[in-house]
Amino acid sequence: MRLYDYHESGNAYKVRLMLHQLDIAFECVEMDILAGETRTPEFLAINPNGRIPALVLEDGSTLVESNAILFFLAEGTDRIPNDALGRARALQWMFFEQYSHEPYIAVLRFWAFSGALERNAALVPEKRERGDAALAVMDQHLARNDFFVGGRYSIADIALFAYTHVAGEGGFDLSRTPAVEAWIERVKDQPRFIPIDRRF
Amino acid sequence: MRLYDYHESGNAYKVRLMLHQLDIAFECVEMDILAGETRTPEFLAINPNGRIPALVLEDGSTLVESNAILFFLAEGTDRIPNDALGRARALQWMFFEQYSHEPYIAVLRFWAFSGALERNAALVPEKRERGDAALAVMDQHLARNDFFVGGRYSIADIALFAYTHVAGEGGFDLSRTPAVEAWIERVKDQPRFIPIDRRF
Numbered sequence: 001m002r003l004y005d006y007h008e009s010g011n012a013y014k015v016r017l018m019l020h021q022l023d024i025a026f027e028c029v030e031m032d033i034l035a036g037e038t039r040t041p042e043f044l045a046i047n048p049n050g051r052i053p054a055l056v057l058e059d060g061s062t063l064v065e066s067n068a069i070l071f072f073l074a075e076g077t078d079r080i081p082n083d084a085l086g087r088a089r090a091l092q093w094m095f096f097e098q099y100s101h102e103p104y105i106a107v108l109r110f111w112a113f114s115g116a117l118e119r120n121a122a123l124v125p126e127k128r129e130r131g132d133a134a135l136a137v138m139d140q141h142l143a144r145n146d147f148f149v150g151g152r153y154s155i156a157d158i159a160l161f162a163y164t165h166v167a168g169e170g171g172f173d174l175s176r177t178p179a180v181e182a183w184i185e186r187v188k189d190q191p192r193f194i195p196i197d198r199r200f
Numbered sequence: 201m202r203l204y205d206y207h208e209s210g211n212a213y214k215v216r217l218m219l220h221q222l223d224i225a226f227e228c229v230e231m232d233i234l235a236g237e238t239r240t241p242e243f244l245a246i247n248p249n250g251r252i253p254a255l256v257l258e259d260g261s262t263l264v265e266s267n268a269i270l271f272f273l274a275e276g277t278d279r280i281p282n283d284a285l286g287r288a289r290a291l292q293w294m295f296f297e298q299y300s301h302e303p304y305i306a307v308l309r310f311w312a313f314s315g316a317l318e319r320n321a322a323l324v325p326e327k328r329e330r331g332d333a334a335l336a337v338m339d340q341h342l343a344r345n346d347f348f349v350g351g352r353y354s355i356a357d358i359a360l361f362a363y364t365h366v367a368g369e370g371g372f373d374l375s376r377t378p379a380v381e382a383w384i385e386r387v388k389d390q391p392r393f394i395p396i397d398r399r400f
């Protein structure tokens with residue numbers, strides 16, 4: 001498999017972590033998104049939406065959207081519940097991640113490391129507030145559950161871990177959500193865990 | 201089943217349309233989101249993220265996130281491909297919808313009907329541009345495919361139809377994406393189709 005990647009991207013990290021933990025060999029193609037490499041005609045032929053990660057499968061077909069890729073890789077493994085309601089609950093948290101979490105927590109981190117915070121200063125307070133709200137929803141759930149779904153580590157945890165564990169880089173204070181902090185340690189304790197900056 | 205609903209919400213309409221087309225009986229509880237009814241302690245006990253739709257199943261458990269609900273209802277029906285890659289592709293388009301489409305196309309429509317356009321004027325051009333980009337990605341796919349996945353009507357179509365067919369209410373010009381316009385007619389031609397303003 002070939003992964004179109006960007007080393008700072010939590011969305012790409014989800015896929016790297018999943019592939020490594022499942023011991024699936026893959027090749028990484030690093031795309032410099034700050035230099036516009038995901039907006040070239042060549043890359044738009046791979047993903048018309050111009051985003052990484054994109055995973056090229058062994059039959060040559062391409063799958064995009066990090067959480068759809070996680071779902072695909074999880075089928076037939078213990079990384080997703082095997083009952084219909086459990087699968088839907090995993091997806092529920094993954095849609096929460098893309099709609100109510102990533103646009104605030106990942107974007108503030110991206111603005112911080114790409115030098116865009118000042119230019120977007122007017123938008124920061126609302127993003128901070130909504131990111132804090134997402135962390136509070138997670139904390140409430142994790143105060144009563146070790147993992148997001150089915151009592152065990154799953155793709156819902158991978159999806160939410162990717163940007164949560166580096167939320168501090170975007171100025172979020174995780175000490176206010178102690179159940180989230182404890183869950184981050186549980187995820188880091190999983191077999192074959194790799195950090196976000198591990199290169200392939 | 202009991203659906204916590206808001207009649208103007210495309211996200212809630214996805215679930216109403218799916219339930220009606222599958223001939224599943226349900227009760228609707230209309231929540232006035234403009235009056236804050238989804239932010240009360242009572243509703244936050246149903247969905248801690250404070251959003252509709254929320255579907256209460258017959259065993260009393262609650263599922264939230266419109267696209268996770270669609271996926272749950274689709275299992276065992278012909279509204280989702282039965283191969284792993286096909287299911288992942290349906291999810292790929294559904295994550296596209298929540299991340300690259302809804303935040304622009306649904307939000308401009310919401311601002312238009314809730315009187316918030318003027319207050320958010322500075323944000324409108326970027327939302328317009330990104331919404332147009334999402335419609336262009338859809339148009340490119342639909343120029344070569346009758347439906348989003350597997351050559352037939354599926355939950356990916358329902359997810360994308362909900363806010364696309366009313367994009368004009370947010371000022372988007374669908375005549376610029378003729379393949380999208382033709383697909384809208386194909387969706388409306390499906391058996392047991394109901395319009396967004398059909399009340400239950």
